[in-house]
Amino acid sequence: MTVTTNLGTVLEVVTATDTGMVRSHNEDSIAADAQIGLAVLADGMGGYNAGEVASGIAVAMLTTEMKQALEHGEPHEIKGVSGEPTAVALIRETSAKANAAIFQTAKSQPQYAGMGTTLVVALFYDNRMTVGHIGDSRLYRLRSETFEQVTRDHSLLQDQIDSGLISKEQARFSQNKNLVTRAVGIDPEVETEIHTYDVSPGDIYLLCSDGLSDMVVDDDIQATLVTLQSNLQLAAKQLVQQANDNGGRDNVSVILVRVLADFAVPTGWFARFKAWFR
């Protein structure tokens, strides 16, 4: 008998999305569910409204599939011989399913040909967070005033930075921005980059599309989060507003997750016994 965890009191989640100042519609899709500790963000690409369709499929599939799977299994459980927690396998499988779905849809309808999306998904459980990502939508962490980009972009620019061709500061002036080297739905198969991290109470995580990170420098994002951390709603609004004030050349989406307390899974028979009465 599984104890279904409810993280609603442990995680504070806030979302915001905006078409921006230039685009005619919003091709970002986002979803978050504090109870199951899930946050998903996708930035779609493709002609006409294909981007919307692609990112929509990705987010819908991930949310539905993961909710269902979490009713029958706990994310921290180790299943099978791989030794990895269910959360990792779950993210891998559902991303693969989303990729197949988008790829098939694109093949079957000419107006969607070539459509794709980025993806960043975070699942919180047992004082940990498993993050999967494809593309250049990002996850950042703010931990006692230290602000760090956790995911590494799958983009031409990042490859150039990694190979020493261009410095991070100079990269801001590149005209080759927004060229991703990996995306969901454009190939029959895609590999999701997945990592697991420990989380501490007080941590604030930011998932965002490049509509934010391209318009607002990391230092300003950090300043906003540090200054407004007591009011995450306002922080999210402020981030979107800054992106728009700086030009708003793309859709901008943010999800903020704050860890309020410890949420380790009780182990040992007495702890689990106690958990029944929570």
Place this chain on the structure above:
Amino acid sequence: MAKLIMSLDNAVIRELPLDKERVTIGRKAHNDIQIDNLAVSGEHALIVTILKDSFLEDLGSTNGTLVNGNPIKKHILQNNDVVEIGKYKLKYESESPGGQSSVADFEKTMVLRAPMGGKPPEAPGSSGDTQVRPAAPAAPKSPPPTPAPTAAPAKSTDKIAAIQILSGPSAGKELELVKNLTTLGKPGVQVAVITRRPHGYFITHVEGATLPVVNGKSLDAQAHQLNDHDVVELAGVKMEFFFKNN
């Protein structure tokens, strides 16, 4: 395609398109851009172009390479940058916008297709056989308009404002509002933030049971634009907002 406009003493000599991945500059004859001048080294500098970016690199020249007056080792060229080699000036002009481009095309995320094997593109030196494929072939593939550097922060209102504390132990103190966000008040009791935006300064309630009071009237939860000489009351302290004369 991007190009360099070479001039000497303000007289334009010639235009040089950057039509190759590697363009060498120097005094020796084998260079793509040969500058026959003693102040220029045999192999002076190199420009590597990858898709829409051009990178200028000084090759350890005797007299150095300047961009907009500053000596550089490696520099990513921006539209209208002026490169100085010896006494020669080379103005960089990035690709001009095509007729079909629209502002909306700019910042569109596109997928970069690497050659077989899905390897990411290699550093310069390899043959440039990567191609860029927009995610939907139907979309017109034309270069976007030359962007302003996206790193430039919002042009905040040119006027700087400040607040002067009117009451309490810090009365008389003045705080210039130069940052994008300035918080005021007592954390845990009452906090408001003053945001500096392109079209003015705004005050918004952040936390606390009571809302800020401006000119005697309580605010609501929305942002409120501040006007010259507004009096704000927060956490029991009165302060005046005013624009400083430049």
